[in-house]
Amino acid sequence: MRGLNGKLVAITGAAGAIGRATAQRFIEEGARVIALDIDGAALESLREELPGLAGSGRLDVSDPESVTAAFETVEREHGALEVLINNAGVNARHPFTDIPFADWRRVMSVNVDGAFLVAQAAARQMRATRRGVILHTASTNGLVGYRDHAIYSSGKAAVIEMSRAMALDLAPEIRVNAVCPGYVQTPLMTAGAEQAASIPLRRFGLPEEVAALFAFLASDDAAFITGQEFVIDGGEIAGGMLSGFGAAATSRLEP
Numbered sequence: 001m002r003g004l005n006g007k008l009v010a011i012t013g014a015a016g017a018i019g020r021a022t023a024q025r026f027i028e029e030g031a032r033v034i035a036l037d038i039d040g041a042a043l044e045s046l047r048e049e050l051p052g053l054a055g056s057g058r059l060d061v062s063d064p065e066s067v068t069a070a071f072e073t074v075e076r077e078h079g080a081l082e083v084l085i086n087n088a089g090v091n092a093r094h095p096f097t098d099i100p101f102a103d104w105r106r107v108m109s110v111n112v113d114g115a116f117l118v119a120q121a122a123a124r125q126m127r128a129t130r131r132g133v134i135l136h137t138a139s140t141n142g143l144v145g146y147r148d149h150a151i152y153s154s155g156k157a158a159v160i161e162m163s164r165a166m167a168l169d170l171a172p173e174i175r176v177n178a179v180c181p182g183y184v185q186t187p188l189m190t191a192g193a194e195q196a197a198s199i200p201l202r203r204f205g206l207p208e209e210v211a212a213l214f215a216f217l218a219s220d221d222a223a224f225i226t227g228q229e230f231v232i233d234g235g236e237i238a239g240g241m242l243s244g245f246g247a248a249a250t251s252r253l254e255p
C-alpha cells in the first residue's frame, strides 16, 4: 500500500485477534506500530510474537484518564499520531428482556464511550499536525439486527454514526471511516458450521482479511475516501433476508 512506510499507527485492542493481525500487517507495510490493550499478559505475548512493534502500552479505553495518559505517552515518545485503528471492543449476548443493565453499561462503556475517548485523543493530536486517518472497527451488527445482540448492535450503530459525523468535523485534514466485519474467525468464536454455511462465500472471514482492509483505508490509495462504512462479511448481509438461504432456496423464492 502507498504511504504507510514510516507512519505512526496506534491500534487499540491490539492484543486481540483482529488487532494482532492488523499490527502484523502494518509492520509489514513498514509502519511504526504502537499496540494498546487492557490485557497486560496478552500484550506481553504480542511483543514476543511481533518484535517489530515500535511500542506498546496498557490502557482502558473506557477510562478517560487512562486514555489521556496513554496518548500523551505515545506523543512524547514517538511524535504525533498519523493513523488510529480504534478497535477495542467487547460483546454480551442476551435476549432483550433478560439484558442486565450492568451488561448494557459495561459494553457501552467500552464500545461507545471508549471509541469516543480514543478517537478524540487521537484527533486532537492529528489536528495539531493537520493530517491523519482514523478507522473504527464497527460491525455488520451496527447495520442489521441480530438476535440477542441489542446491546452490541446499538453500540456499533453509534460508532458508525460517530464515524460519519467525525468525517465532517475533521475534514479536510483527517479522514475517518468505519470497517464493518461480519463473522471473523477468532479463537473465542462461538458460531459454528451452520452459520458459516449461511454466508454466501461459505466461510467466516479471517483477521488478516480485515487487516488488509484497514491497510488500504489507511493508505494514500484511499486518499479520497472519508465518512463511509465498509462491510467485509463474505456477502452475509448483501441480500437482506435472503442472504442466508443459499442459491437453491433463493431461486424457489424468486417471483
Ligand SMILES: NC(=O)c1ccc[n+]([C@@H]2O[C@H](COP(=O)([O-])OP(=O)(O)OC[C@H]3O[C@@H](n4cnc5c(N)ncnc54)[C@H](O)[C@@H]3O)[C@@H](O)[C@H]2O)c1
Binding pocket: 012, 013, 014, 015, 016, 017, 018, 019, 036, 037, 038, 039, 042, 059, 060, 061, 062, 087, 088, 089, 090, 110, 114, 137, 138, 139, 140, 180, 181, 182, 183, 184, 185, 186, 188
Ligand atoms: N470477531 C468478530 O467476528 C468481529 C466481528 C465484527 C466486529 N468485531 C469487532 O472487532 C474488534 C476486535 O475484536 P476481536 O474479534 O479481535 O476480539 P478480541 O476479544 O480478540 O479482541 C478485543 C481486544 O480488545 C481488548 N479490550 C477489551 N476491553 C478493553 C478496554 N476497556 N480497553 C482496552 N482494550 C480492551 C481485549 O483485551 C482484546 O485484546 C471489536 O471491536 C469487535 O467488536 C469482531
